[in-house]
Amino acid sequence: MNVGIIGCGAIANIIASRIVPEDNNIEIKYFYDKDVERAENLATFAGGVAVLDFDAMLDDVDLVLECASPDSVKLLAPKVLEKGIDMIVMSIGAFMDTGFYTKVLNIARENDAHIHLPSGAIVGLDGIKAVADFGLKEVTLVTRKSPKSLGKDIGTEEILFEGKASQAVKEFPLNINVAATISMACNRDIDVKIIVDPNVDRNVHEITAKGDFGEFKTITMNHPCAANPKTSMLAAISAIKLLKSFDETISVGL
Ligand SMILES: NC(=O)C1=CN([C@@H]2O[C@H](COP(=O)(O)OP(=O)(O)OC[C@H]3O[C@@H](n4cnc5c(N)ncnc54)[C@H](O)[C@@H]3O)[C@@H](O)[C@H]2O)C=CC1
Numbered sequence: 530m531n532v533g534i535i536g537c538g539a540i541a542n543i544i545a546s547r548i549v550p551e552d553n554n555i556e557i558k559y560f561y562d563k564d565v566e567r568a569e570n571l572a573t574f575a576g577g578v579a580v581l582d583f584d585a586m587l588d589d590v591d592l593v594l595e596c597a598s599p600d601s602v603k604l605l606a607p608k609v610l611e612k613g614i615d616m617i618v619m620s621i622g623a624f625m626d627t628g629f630y631t632k633v634l635n636i637a638r639e640n641d642a643h644i645h646l647p648s649g650a651i652v653g654l655d656g657i658k659a660v661a662d663f664g665l666k667e668v669t670l671v672t673r674k675s676p677k678s679l680g681k682d683i684g685t686e687e688i689l690f691e692g693k694a695s696q697a698v699k700e701f702p703l704n705i706n707v708a709a710t711i712s713m714a715c716n717r718d719i720d721v722k723i724i725v726d727p728n729v730d731r732n733v734h735e736i737t738a739k740g741d742f743g744e745f746k747t748i749t750m751n752h753p754c755a756a757n758p759k760t761s762m763l764a765a766i767s768a769i770k771l772l773k774s775f776d777e778t779i780s781v782g783l
């Protein structure tokens with residue numbers, strides 16, 4: 530499987546250093562970034578090709594892995610899907626724009642393309658998906674990150690945001706894609722709180738779900754990526770596992 534990557538930052542670097550062609554026949558061949566130097570550096574490191582012409586790349590890929598920004602998804606996903614090429618998308622917040630969501634869903638359906646959204650920096654999506662249509666009453670996400678991760682210069686704990694996921698992704702497009710992932714898993718605009726906390730050095734995501742099934746809570750205490758403290762290691766690792774899982778005969782979990 531030939532893979533092209535959009536965005537050559539923290540996540541792409543981790544993925545490119547962990548996936549080798551001998552693994553499940555996955556070859557990460559093309560590297561595209563609006564910053565050409567970043568694309569060239571990662572392509573050189575990974576033995577791939579830095580992409581200057583995005584459209585030309587689409588003639589030689591089976592899957593495009595986006596790890597750039599919600600804006601890149603809005604700009605480039607339609608082009609990829611129109612060619613019937615599957616995608617993995619990390620910047621899931623883009624799909625909280627309902628007009629865009631409907632547009633890409635239709636393009637994907639018309640062209641028999643599939644969009645895969647990794648669980649990313651959180652755990653618990655399996656349970657949320659399972660109970661979504663079976664009396665799920667309440668889902669909340671509380672995210673706690675350091676001032677460095679949230680790009681704030683703050684000495685005391687502060688609530689930066691309290692509201693719906695659709696608004697959270699607008700105000701923090703590079704920090705709270707996980708809220709969009711949960712919302713899409715249960716088909717509702719979930720409640721989100723974002724806290725900046727000078728006493729943590731992890732990216733912490735606490736999910737609570739309540740309903741007819743009972744209740745569960747998951748807490749993910751992520752190590753941030755060295756190259757980008759906004760982003761958790763788990764986000765990149767989940768994409769690696771998703772890529773490898775396409776080849777599995779027996780799938781475990783949802
Ligand atoms: N789903 C999830 O759980 C998570 C999602 N993310 C999201 O994944 C994405 C990538 O994260 P990182 O690798 O940490 O980011 P990063 O900032 O380290 O790298 C992003 C790269 O994409 C490039 N880029 C941005 N917009 C572009 C565009 N329109 N066209 C081409 N290149 C573009 C940048 O130049 C940069 O090199 C971000 O949107 C981030 O918010 C991050 C963590 C968790």
Ligand SMILES: O=C([O-])CC(=O)C(=O)O
Pocket residue numbers: 649650702703704705706707708732733751759760761762764
């Ligand atoms: O990596 C994380 O902890 C979460 C994150 O940045 C996002 O959801 O955009």
